[in-house]
Every structure is written in structure tokens, then in C-alpha cells.
Amino acid sequence: MDGQWRAHAQCARVVPETWVDEVEEPLPPNAIEIETVLSEPVEDPMQVDVEAKPRTRKVQYVFGVDAIVRDRWLLRCQLCTTPRNKAHGAPVQCAKGKCPRAFHVSCARRAAGLDKELWDVQQDEEPVASTSKLSAEGESGEEATGDRDVATSGVGYNLLGELEKEVIMVVGGDDGTSSSGHNVVSTIRKEHVEVFCAAHNDVAKADAKRRTDGARRARLVPGARVRVRCAAGVYEVTLAGVKDEDNSVEVFWDNLCLGSASRSSLAVWCGRRKLRRAKRSGMLYQHRPPTTR
Template sequence: MAHEGCAMALPETWVDEVVVSGRGGERRTERVVFGVDGIERARWNLKCSTCTTQRAKAHGALIQCVKGKCPKAFHINCARAGAEEGTGIAYTVVREVEKEVVLLEPAPPSAHAGGAELNLRVLKVIHKTEVEVLCAQHNPVIVASRRASKAESLRADVLALPPLSRIKIHVFSGVFEVTLMRVLEDRRAVEVLWDAGEVREVKWTNIVLGLGVGQIEYVPDANQNAVVRAQSVNAAAGGQRAIAPYPPSPSPVSAQYGAQGQGYASQYP
């Protein structure tokens, strides 16, 4: 059985009143769903993203997330309920529209007609509801909330870093280990000291959190063939930590290995 609310929202269907005769001969009006046979096949093949059983997922005609080619789809009632329950789905009534219900009729034969022709006869004008649905992944409110939460989490992590601690930063030429001098909260940046003694300011979005000290990667310019990955020598073994210089020298970078087999980056051949 088709729901009136669903029929009003699906593009191909509508609801209209028809006069029917009761058992006692009395005449009354009923609201009937029309246009079900005009629903495109692809709509029937969609699967509801919120229903929990396979049978329910495949039942009925669905509407699809309007963001690009997003494959997520929903029953009208599921989308509406999801929006009301705060699941992240956005269900919006865009506007009320008028559409013509047309009847295709064969055109009268003509001596000049090369083939069968059809005439379009407007039967009536109906009122429909145009709706849009966005899944939680593409709901702009949810996207903005997640972005703000991520930014606040990063801010808290950066402010928790102690001065003079060793941190990793990511720049165009790779990931480098530097010394944190101070946090510039108003500019959402940090001042860092490179091993060459130079102090620079970098955005705190360039800080690589969660990467252990000593795990340094240096990727040379795209025009160079070699890719050098440098890992620090274990401090207990008395090794030196290998830090790629900043900015990297335009000269070729070669990979060298110490007696213990640990690699380090050198700008000299």
C-alpha cells in the first residue's frame, strides 16, 4: 500500500480524489495514489540506508541523497524520521509545485505523416511537494560540526605541547623533527627551531600528531628519482638522530647506512 506522504514527495506519483460508489449505492470520495506505474526502474532498485533488514531495505520506491553521485537512499518516512531523531539526515521540503497530468493520445491519420504520432492532452494540474534529502556524510550542518570539533581537538592538542619539546611538522618536502619554541594561539601557529638554528613560524595544522619522535621521513623533489626515508639511531646504542636540513638542498640526496643498519639522510653524495 502506498503512503500518501510518500506519493506526494516522489517525483513520479501524486494523490488525487476520486468518486466511488459504496455498497449501499452511496457515492463518496477517496484519495487515491496515481503514477506508480511511471516510477523509473532505477528507483525501485535503490536500498534504504536506515532500514535494518534486507527485505525492508529493498521494499518500495526511494529517494536518493542529492549530493553528487552519492548512492545512499531512503524511504520518505525513513528520511523524515531520521531528520526528526537527529541521526544526521537532512530532510527538507523545498517548495510546493504544480505539475500537469497529461494523456498520450494517437494523432489522427494524416496523408503527410511518415509514422505514428501522439498528441499530449492535459487532463489536470496537480499540486506536489518537492523534497530533498542529504545523508549524514553530506549534511552541511554535520560536516561543519565535525570540522569545528576536529579544529578544537587540534587546538587542545597543540596547547598541551610543552615548550622545547620535539615535534614533527609536515612541509612540502617531507616530515621533519624540530623543537617547539612557543604556541601562537591568536595566529593558530607555532614557532619552531630547526636544527640549523633557524626559527620559523608554521601553521599548527602542519604539526604531525601521533608520530613518535625519531620516525622521520624525507621525500626529495619530484624531479629526483630517489626516495629517502631516515630513521633515527637508537639513543641507547649511542647513535645520532638524523634530521634532514631545512630547506632541503637542491643537490641530490643520497641514502647512507651506518654500521648498525639504521638509515639516515644526507645531502652530500
């Protein structure tokens, strides 16, 4: 692709070592703007002097690729499924402590539902750590990342805001060593992002717990055989009703006595096989209500 490596502008704005900046460069020779210069009025239009003036354009480039540490290149995306995709690019790590899980920025954004569209992998391009300037591909570029359905991965992508940083150039001394002086080259804006894996994403865990509780509540129908754990043991009883206001249930013991229990000590048997397994293992007592003392 015109002899230049491509990078995603969105990824470069998030990876700590890189940034995106605009560079003004001339257009190719075949794109020339013709400017007509009239020094004085002439009678013959064919005698008009024509001067070719090249135009310039602003192109976005990714800088700081040389500064990406080797450990970041060795990270593997947890959302990609093929080894080639896992090793592609410079992922970012989970923001929780020393969690080793890492993700491509584009994979994490799709997993969080920010980017809905999926692009094909550009297989003939690989990141090169020695490249100091890459052409920044915008949001419409090819995504060199995952091939998994990441909608249910539980990865969290939190944009905390934007940071303004100065790009400085250290002024060297006469002996070749760097001195304390420096020049501000430009001011850039970086996105402050936190990425969390499914194990450390509190929002995803809360949603999963809410779905689990909802599915469990839907199975609590009067007359169902359930298991209750109490101080005297574990018993199979019949569900009489559910009290959502205090998160408790009413059950019938096998002697038709009505009792109550907390929903946290309750479980619905998922099938006859699990019920028979519980009976054989001795973890379930039947036809024996707890002794009241």
C-alpha cells in the first residue's frame, strides 16, 4: 500500500507510547495545481504565462512506534483466536493490578459494544518495531485483529477522558551527550482509557449476576422441588411461594409443615440426573424435616 505501513489512529491514541499528528507534505507530481499568472494585460490569450505550483496536503501519521517497549510487542490478545492475529500489533493490558491479560484496542472496543462493524484482517501487513513513523489509518481502515464473537466476552472499555501532553526534543551538547535543555515540538492529545478483562470487569460481573438471579427467579414456581440448606443438613422440600420483598421463600416440608428460608440457601434441581447424584452422594436428606429445639 504505497510503500508505507498502516496503523489504526484509534489504537495509536490509546497505546501509551504512540500518538497521532498531522504532517504537511507535497502532493505527488501527477497532482499539480495550475495557477495562471497575468503580469500585464495581453491581447492574445495564447501568450499567457502558466506557472505550475505544487499543492500540499496534511496527512496523519503515527509517531512513537520506536518507543514501544518489547514487552508490549510480546503481549497476546485474549479475544483473537488464531495465533497470527494474537501476535499482531501492540495490545494493552488489563488495568487491574498485575493482570497479564491483554487485548487489541479495536478488539476491546468491539467487545464493549463501541464498534459494531467488523473488518477483515489485513494478512499481508505486520507491525515493525523499528518504524518511527506510520501512516495513520482512520476508523474506516482494516482491523488487524480478532475473529471471535466478542459481544459476550465481558471485556470492559472505559474512556476516562483526554490528556494533553507535550512532545519535546532533547537538545544535545557539543560532546554528543544530552543536556538539560529541550524544545517543545508539539502538543498532542491522548485518550485515557482503562481496559478490564472479564474477570476484573465489575460492570460485566454485575450484569451476569443480574441475569443469573433473573433466570433463577423464573424457575422458582410454586410446587417445584427444591433443595434447602440449613444448620441440620440439606433437605429436598416443596416450594410454596417466593417473597421478593425480603428475599426469602416459603417451603413445605414432607410432613406438610410450612417453613421459610433465605433464597441464598435455596437451589433448584436442574434435572433428575443431578438429583439422583445428590442422593447417592449422601448430600441430600429426604422425608426428614429439621428437628426444632
